Amino acid sequence: MSNDFYKNSILPYAGIIIKLCRAYTNCQEDFEDYYQEVCLQIWRSKDNFKAESEWSTWVYRISLNVCLTLLKKKKNNVQHFSSDALPPELTEDDHSFPDENLNQLYKAIRQLSEIDRAVIMLYLEEKSYQEIADIIGTNPNNIGVRIKRIKQRLKKILDGKIN
Numbered sequence: 001m002s003n004d005f006y007k008n009s010i011l012p013y014a015g016i017i018i019k020l021c022r023a024y025t026n027c028q029e030d031f032e033d034y035y036q037e038v039c040l041q042i043w044r045s046k047d048n049f050k051a052e053s054e055w056s057t058w059v060y061r062i063s064l065n066v067c068l069t070l071l072k073k074k075k076n077n078v079q080h081f082s083s084d085a086l087p088p089e090l091t092e093d094d095h096s097f098p099d100e101n102l103n104q105l106y107k108a109i110r111q112l113s114e115i116d117r118a119v120i121m122l123y124l125e126e127k128s129y130q131e132i133a134d135i136i137g138t139n140p141n142n143i144g145v146r147i148k149r150i151k152q153r154l155k156k157i158l159d160g161k162i163n
Contacts (some may be wrong), residue, residue, distance in 0.1 A: 004033070005043060006039070006043075009042070009046065009055070009087075010039050010042055010043075010059075013056060013059040015057075015058070016059070016060060016063065016125055016163070017035060017038050017039070017063050018035065019065055019121055019124075019125070020060075020063045020118075021034040021035045021063070021067060022067060022105060023036065023067075023109050023117045023121050024067040024068070024070070024071050024107055024109060024110075024114075026110065030074070033070070034066065034067055034070055037066050037070060037120075038062065038063045038066045038067070041062050041065075041066050042058075042059060042062050042063075043135075045062060057131060057134060057135055060122065060127075060135045060144055061134075061135050064087065064118050064135060064136065068118075071114060071157060081096055085121075104158060105154075106157070108154050108157040108158050109121070109154070111157055112150065112153065112154070116146070116150050116153075118135070118136050119132060119136065119143065119146055119147060119150060120150045120154070122135060123137075123147050123150075129141075129143040129144055132153060
């Protein structure tokens with residue numbers, strides 16, 4: 001992967017890649033694996049981008065698909081990557097944010113189903129219902145109802161009513 005491609009086509013979207021990878025992992029090692037695999041898959045699929053959507057939508061879709069695929073494979077196939085290629089801000093020892101409320105939110109989000117995690121992460125990124133539907137491959141009319149139910153579930157989890 002060229003340094004220019006990384007700096008111009010991945011790094012501007014590193015925030016969402018990081019957030020999605022954190023939503024689907026429970027430890028730093030898995031997070032690093034997911035992040036690297038997302039970057040690799042974005043690079044591998046760059047020639048398939050047909051500009052029918054925004055580049056950011058393409059990055060979201062690849063990130064989500066990689067996270068879901070790795071989550072399913074994790075039970076049977078553990079892969080290890082060197083963290084040498086990761087930016088320094090991604091190689092900290094802990095898998096947490098400085099804000100404890102944000103840590104609690106991510107912990108609650110990780111208790112949601114795979115698709116609900118994707119929907120709420122995209123919603124938190126202020127994506128439109130249409131963009132969310134395009135990324136996860138569903139109807140935009142269903143997104144509003146799904147987000148309302150996800151918020152209710154998260155509230156129950158955060159209030160300690162669901163473990």
